Amino acid sequence: MTNLTLYGESNWVSPWVLHAMVALEEKQLPYELQLVPLPIPTGQRAEFEDHAVLGRVPILRHGDVWISESLAISEYLAETFPIPNHPRIFPADLVERARARQVMSMLRTSLFALREARPTSSVFAVTKHNTTNNDATPLSPAASADAAELIRVATRLVQPGAISMFAHWCIADIDLGLALMRLVANNDSLPAPLATYARAQFARPSAQVYLRNVPDAASVG
Ligand SMILES: N[C@@H](CCC(=O)N[C@@H](CS)C(=O)NCC(=O)O)C(=O)O
Known part of the structure; x- marks a missing residue:
């Protein structure tokens, strides 16, 4: 009995809840899912802050331990449920692990114009329906600059034809895949191998669990 609960949000638009859910699924851990609306109601936020210090979702509850921040959650799961009993979600190689953390940190702290536009x-x-948007407005100069930077970084890290950054899939792949899907889903230009890589992340059973819950016309994000 793992006694795990994941708190997510009921609009299903959070990249950070996606990250935490993929980590749980890839670790093959059973968990209960609890959804809260956004913005989080005051009383619920106070309870989250009381237990988890930071009151934003995703939050992982493991018995009496409450952790917020998606990256802290995946690190906690990796260390609390290690190999060989549970699949690896961070690279074994220390340099690759540092690189994975570098990418995940970058994706949480930059590309704001692209994130707003897409x-x-x-x-x-x-993505759930394997289609794309045909009516996306052109990217602003700032969003285009973000897209160019994202493509530069991804081109450095993903070999043509590869469906993971390193020899084995790791949790950073879902974050980089989602960032690239912002372009793929809106018919923005990007190199074909990066589009293939991005789609491969969402084809994983772990990401499909999230997508299955997404309402057909998600309207907030
Ligand atoms: N850096 C955080 C971001 C978490 C975050 O921004 N969560 C949003 C949902 S995507 C939230 O809980 N917002 C609270 C609110 O809007 O009331 C992470 O990686 O988990």
Whole structure:
């Protein structure tokens, strides 16, 4: 009995809840799912802050331990449920692990213009149905610059034809895949191998669990 609960949000537009859910699924851990609306109601937020210090979802509850921040959650799961009993989600190689953390940190702290122009609400619902948006407005100069930077970084890290950054899939692949799907889902230009890599992340059973829950017309994000 693992006694795990994941707190997510009921619009299904959070890249960070996606990250935590994929980590749980890839670790093959049973968990209960609890959804809260966004914005999080005051009383619920106070309870989250009381237990988890930071009151934003995703939050993982493991018995009496409450952890927020998606990256802290996947690190906690990796260390609490290690190999060989549970699949690896961080690279074994220390340099690759550092690189994975570097990418995940970058994706949480930059590309804001692209994230605003291509919100997850424009990604998840169409990705679920293997379609794309035909009516996306052109990217602003700032969003285009973010897209160029994202493509530069991804081209450095993903070999043509590869469906993971390193020899084995790791948790950073879902984050980089989602970032690239912001372009794929909106018919923005990007190199074909990167589009293939991005789609491969969402084809994983772990990501499909998230996508299955996405409403057909997600409207917030
Ligand atoms: N850096 C955090 C971001 C978490 C975050 O921004 N969560 C949003 C949902 S995507 C939230 O809980 N917002 C609270 C609110 O809007 O009331 C992480 O990686 O988990």
